[in-house]
Amino acid sequence: MAITARKNTGGDRAPAGGEPSPPVEILDARLPATPLTDGEAMADYQAFHASCRRAAGPKDAIEEVWLQDFIDYTWEARRLRRMKASIVKSERKDAVKSLVQDCLDDTTSAYHEARSLTRAWSRSEKEGTARVEALLEEHGHDAGTIIAKAIHRNLDILERLDKLIASYEYRRDAALRELEKRRDLLAKRARRFADTVITDAEVEEILPAG
Amino acid sequence: MNSTLKAASNRRNAKKSTGPTSGAGKATSALNALKHGFSGRLGCDAETREKVDALAKAFTGGEKDAPQAIALARKAAEFQVMALRLKEARRRAWADARIAAPTPDGDAAADIELVSGRLAKLVRYERHAANMRDKALRDLERARAPTGR
Numbered sequence: 001m002a003i004t005a006r007k008n009t010g011g012d013r014a015p016a017g018g019e020p021s022p023p024v025e026i027l028d029a030r031l032p033a034t035p036l037t038d039g040e041a042m043a044d045y046q047a048f049h050a051s052c053r054r055a056a057g058p059k060d061a062i063e064e065v066w067l068q069d070f071i072d073y074t075w076e077a078r079r080l081r082r083m084k085a086s087i088v089k090s091e092r093k094d095a096v097k098s099l100v101q102d103c104l105d106d107t108t109s110a111y112h113e114a115r116s117l118t119r120a121w122s123r124s125e126k127e128g129t130a131r132v133e134a135l136l137e138e139h140g141h142d143a144g145t146i147i148a149k150a151i152h153r154n155l156d157i158l159e160r161l162d163k164l165i166a167s168y169e170y171r172r173d174a175a176l177r178e179l180e181k182r183r184d185l186l187a188k189r190a191r192r193f194a195d196t197v198i199t200d201a202e203v204e205e206i207l208p209a210g
Numbered sequence: 211m212n213s214t215l216k217a218a219s220n221r222r223n224a225k226k227s228t229g230p231t232s233g234a235g236k237a238t239s240a241l242n243a244l245k246h247g248f249s250g251r252l253g254c255d256a257e258t259r260e261k262v263d264a265l266a267k268a269f270t271g272g273e274k275d276a277p278q279a280i281a282l283a284r285k286a287a288e289f290q291v292m293a294l295r296l297k298e299a300r301r302r303a304w305a306d307a308r309i310a311a312p313t314p315d316g317d318a319a320a321d322i323e324l325v326s327g328r329l330a331k332l333v334r335y336e337r338h339a340a341n342m343r344d345k346a347l348r349d350l351e352r353a354r355a356p357t358g359r
Binding site: 033034035037060061062065069072076080083087157160161163164167168171174175178181182185189 | 265268269271290297300301303304305322323326327329330333336337340343344347348350351355
């Protein structure tokens with residue numbers, strides 16, 4: 001997937017000399033940095049991208065870089081969170097089968113019965129679901145136990161995704177911090193400059209030249 | 211362990227490899243970090259230079275800056291180009307993995323495992339490139355401060 005570039009011209013101040021800003025990759029990438037996965041839509045990404053741009057209103061190339069980082073890492077972290085949830089969800093069936101098998105006698109027929117009951121449960125068949133729920137409750141298990149079992153079976157990958165999410169969210173926050181710090185710095189500088197201008201004007205008023 | 215055994219053990223361990231010893235070997239291993247292109251310096255090819263030049267110009271806003279500021283803008287541009295390469299590698303990691311809707315046979319989990327392994331390796335370099343770029347940009351702003359920009 002290619003990342004399209006566009007000239008950084010949208011409302012930014014023109015550089016001295018009137019030269020247009022050179023086209024630079026990813027100063028404003030309207031396409032996501034990575035291919036969309038299941039559950040993601042281009043319209044959603046572009047709406048998210050547009051609302052971030054509107055909220056931040058980047059003034060120049062430097063702010064564009066940080067804004068793009070913010071958008072990119074927010075999107076990636078969100079994707080990984082969704083994938084974590086989908087892993088747990090997809091593992092629930094196996095978790096239920098394992099729990100049901102534990103609840104039944106330790107025989108070969110128990111294995112087949114567990115499989116059949118789990119299939120009925122996953123299809124939300126009334127009788128099968130009721131039987132599974134009764135069996136689990138009888139042995140002190142509930143919905144929380146199923147989730148816990150699903151998580152436990154995938155601890156390594158879930159932990160790795162958690163670390164990645166933490167990294168991406170750190171980078172997202174770092175980009176936002178840089179943007180805010182720079183704007184604070186520019187505002188302070190503007191304030192100092194304005195104060196100097198006002199002070200000079202007062203002095204000129206009191207002590208006119210000549 | 212008595213001192214004779216310990217000495218023998220030390221002598222055995224000292225014979226094990228401790229890295230390249232010849233000039234050629236050392237020169238080769240010095241380039242190891244550049245194999246994937248994500249650490250060390252950027253390449254000097256024309257395309258990379260053009261990208262760096264364009265970005266540095268964008269960072270200075272095309273204005274005439276002091277040499278120090280130009281150097282900082284260039285440094286920031288180099289690390290941004292590195293960050294873009296890493297982003298491209300991240301894109302390839304996702305493209306290579308078949309990320310489909312979760313299926314009962316666990317294919318999706320295997321794909322996620324594959325892509326997350328690659329992403330985990332990249333994130334360290336991404337962090338470094340972004341940190342160096344941001345530091346250069348902060349220094350650039352400070353260097354411009356006396357002119358009130």
